Each structure stands twice: as C-alpha cells, then as structure tokens.
Amino acid sequence: MRKRYEDAITMLELMKANLLDPVGDREATEMVNTLIHNLNSYEIVEKEKNRAVINGIEVEYTFFDSSDRTLNDADTGHVGGLLEQGYIEGELIQYDHRMDDEVRGWWNKK
Known part of the structure; x- marks a missing residue:
C-alpha cells in the first residue's frame, strides 16, 4: 500500500513540474500541491484487508485508521456503482460521526 502512495506522490510531483503556464495553471498547481500534502500526511497502517461481496x-x-471499520451502506453503494462502471479499485471516504471527521480507505476487486 505504501508503494502506491509513493507512486501517486511521484506522479503528482511530475505533473506539477510539467505545468507550463504559471498564470493559467495556478488553480491546477494549487490542487496538485493540496493532493501531495494530503498524501504525505496519511499515516499508512499496514494491516490485513477486510473482504466483502458487492453485487x-x-x-x-x-x-x-486504527479501528476495525467496516463498509457502510454508502460505501457499498459507491463501490457497487464503480464496479458496474468497470473500475477495479478506488478510494473510500467514510464520515465518522463520533470523530466528526472523514476516514479514508482503499478498496480493490479481488
């Protein structure tokens, strides 16, 4: 999992370096900087993956995060829709009311 994030950061840094027009691409540069910052701020916890059957x-x-979090109905609907469109992996974002914050994750087709 850490390799994927390192690869994503490398790709974003290359994209940032290749933006040509500093005025026209200011917004794109800011978005890339935000993505790089967010990816660098994740603490990747290596743990056994959970499994589910969707569609x-x-x-x-x-x-x-460090909890034993499971997919909720919104996650299942989100992943199911992406599977129907042909995606084989993607990001999960689950809102945790107790923490009053989002928890991110990753899913992939087995």
Whole structure:
C-alpha cells in the first residue's frame, strides 16, 4: 500500500513540474500541491484487508485508521456503482460521526 502512495506522490510531483503556464495553471498547481500534502500526511497502517461481496463481486478494503471499520451502506453503494462502471479499485471516504471527521480507505476487486 505504501508503494502506491509513493507512486501517486511521484506522479503528482511530475505533473506539477510539467505545468507550463504559471498564470493559467495556478488553480491546477494549487490542487496538485493540496493532493501531495494530503498524501504525505496519511499515516499508512499496514494491516490485513477486510473482504466483502458487492453485487456478487468480492472486494478487499481497508481504512487508514486504527479501528476495525467496516463498509457502510454508502460505501457499498459507491463501490457497487464503480464496479458496474468497470473500475477495479478506488478510494473510500467514510464520515465518522463520533470523530466528526472523514476516514479514508482503499478498496480493490479481488
């Protein structure tokens, strides 16, 4: 998992370096900087992935916090829709009312 994040950061840094017009691409540069900052701020916890079956397809998922979080109905609908569109992996964002914050994760088709 850490390798994917390192690769994502490298790609974003390359994109940032290749933005040509400093005036026209200011917003794009700011978005790339924000993405790099967010990726660098994640503490990636290596742990066993959870599994679920969504629309008859087995997926693995993990959340990047220390709890044993499971998919909720919104997550299942989100992942199911992406699977129908042909996606094989993607980000999870789950709102935790107790923490009053979002918890991010990742899923992939098994």
